Amino acid sequence: MVTKNVLMAILQNILNVIDEGIHVIDKNGFTILYNKAMGELEGMQAEDVVGQKFLSVFPDLNHQTSTLLQVLTSEKPILDQSQTYMNRQKKKIMTINSTIPLYVNNEKIGAVEIAKNITRIKELSDEIMRLQQTITQPVYHGKHHIRSYSFEDLKGQSPTFQKAIKLAKRAAKSSSSVLIYGETGTGKELFVQGIHYASRRSSNPFIAQNCAAFPESLLESLLFGTSKGSFTGAVDRPGIFEQANGGTILLDEINSMGLQLQAKLLRVLQEGYVRRVGGLKDIPVDVRIIATTNEDPQFILQHGKIRKDLYYRLNVVNIMIPPLRDRKEDIEGLTNYFIAKYNSQLKLSVTGMDTECLDAFMNYSWPGNVRELENAIEGAMNLSIGESLLMRDSFPEYIFREAEKNFAQTQNDLHVSLDEFVDLNQVVDRVESAYIKNAMLQTSGNISQAAQRLGIKRQTLQHKLKKYSLEQ
Structure with missing residues (x-):
């Protein structure tokens, strides 16, 4: 059978590997648990604190300024309380403390304080x-x-x-x-x-x-x-x-x-x-x-x-504010604007970028939006010293890989065989279904965002999702 001392040793070892400081006092104000993180925070060793009267170890505190002693007296928890005090090395530290009373069989036995160092x-x-x-x-x-x-x-x-x-x-x-x-x-x-x-x-x-x-x-x-x-x-x-x-x-x-x-x-x-x-x-x-x-x-x-x-x-x-993938007609203009901006800053004379890059830009999703586009242009221009055009090897390769994948998917979704359809309504349904499917993928299934991008009401989109069996 595990003894009380063994349990305390196990508990102390567990408490010593967590980041938050833990300080437990009994109902008489004597420290019974004090972990390594709290010691590092306060510049103390556990052996200097455990078994000692709280105020004898921390003479700068009193019953009004110590959250541990306040909780011991009031028996009411104090949560997320900021506290600033001097540790033993006379260094000012600030913590966010949560302090709660401890009970066994409805009898108060002490209080525990959990402290996070927020000095920095x-x-x-x-x-x-x-x-x-x-x-x-x-x-x-x-x-x-x-x-x-x-x-x-x-x-x-x-x-x-x-x-x-x-x-x-x-x-x-x-x-x-x-x-x-x-x-x-x-x-x-x-x-x-x-x-x-x-x-x-x-x-x-x-x-x-x-x-x-x-x-x-x-x-x-x-x-x-x-x-x-x-x-x-x-x-x-x-x-x-x-x-x-x-x-x-x-x-x-x-x-x-x-x-x-x-x-x-x-x-x-x-x-x-x-x-x-x-x-x-x-x-x-x-x-x-x-x-x-x-x-x-x-x-x-x-x-x-x-x-x-x-x-x-x-x-x-x-x-x-619409995402860049929903305003692709602005990509070329923004690209030229950023090229001019970094021409001035970097003392370059880049006139533009080749058509392969522009096509890739139009088919890339730009998850980082205009900021990502600007960073891509700035990075490419730093790698294109002496060049008049920005080429593929100046940009991250993932842009082109995703662009090619998106282009192939779009072509597949929108492919129409004249022998496959009986009337125009079926063609319209297939194209509409492909656009809705793409919008839902880009918004991770968020119906409100997808409806905004498609320019239709949320209720209308919900109806069409049911119509085309695209409900998730």
């Missing part, structure tokens, strides 16, 4: 905050803003792309919230900056924040700021909303923001003021929000990635 992340966020504070005041060079994009930077003549630009220009005339949907690389931030710099807010700050870049607790501090004393080491610092007062905030990848933080964002949008983390004062702000998502808005709504009330608050103006 906090340092990076502070640096970003400092840089944002530096750049939030408009910078002028003569009469023009430095490093900004306008609608003139949006290149493309396809009807769907021009429709998106038209909607964006209309949106620039108001201060309503905007939700922009586009796959990665379609140019969402260019649209957002175009709206900002064509609006009456153009002389005020524009700040972009990627919602997927930081944990929720740090993102909250970045957005709303912090108040001195809100947690150990906290200082009075304005958040992005205060910094962007009078201007525009881009919330990129809004679908990555946690639902709890979404609720706080909704309150700011509804009431027009922010409250710093740990603060008591309501600070009025006048900020326009433009949010972007790289997932279909209906998809993130149906799958609970965005609160319904926030979605409808943001989706006052909705703009869908």
Whole structure:
């Protein structure tokens, strides 16, 4: 039979191989478990902590500042709590802690704390905050803003792309919230900056924040700021909303923001003021929000990635940027634009690319969209020093392999034998079925996206999927 000491040894070995710090104290405040990750975090050895009174080992903490002691007293869990303190080497560290009381047979026996080291992340966020504070005041060079994009930077003549630009220009005339949907690389931030710099807010700050870049607790501090004393080491610092007062905030990848933080964002949008983390004062702000998502808005709504009330608050103006594969008539023009751009930057004189490359570009799916196209052109031009044309050997071979496969598939799907069909309706059905099948493949079976690309209603597509037995 396994003894208690053996079980404790097994447990200690298991805890020593995980990344999170684990610290367990009994009901009297003595440490009974302390793993390797926690020791590395705090600059301690397990033998210096286990069996010792908690406050004798950590004299800088007390019953008010230690989450372990708070939970031991209150018997209520504290989840995702940030904590900043000095370790034994007098190095300031910051953690995100989840601390819960422990019970056996309904009797309290102690508390456990699980800590994740975010010191480096906090340092990076502070640096970003400092840089944002530096750049939030408009910078002028003569009469023009430095490093900004306008609608003139949006290149493309396809009807769907021009429709998106038209909607964006209309949106620039108001201060309503905007939700922009586009796959990665379609140019969402260019649209957002175009709206900002064509609006009456153009002389005020524009700040972009990627919602997927930081944990929720740090993102909250970045957005709303912090108040001195809100947690150990906290200082009075304005958040992005205060910094962007009078201007525009881009919330990129809004679908990555946690639902709890979404609720706080909704309150700011509804009431027009922010409250710093740990603060008591309501600070009025006048900020326009433009949010972007790289997932279909209906998809993130149906799958609970965005609160319904926030979605409808943001989706006052909705703009869908088409992927490059759905605006292939723009590929040649964009290619020539990027060639001219890198001719200037690299001091080259490339006049274009051969027809084999252009044909491949037209049949390639461009999953990275315009950004991938630009990177392909830049890479090819770096390999074509002294050449007047961009040739196949200057581009990644996978572009040509996929293009050839797609072309062959399209030809096969659209092949029509005059002997095979009795009337024109059968020919039309076969062609329509092939296009629908291709659209469903490109959107991984997403009916809403496929319907948008085909230019038909979702209900119509569902009917046709049933008609052609293409339902998944």
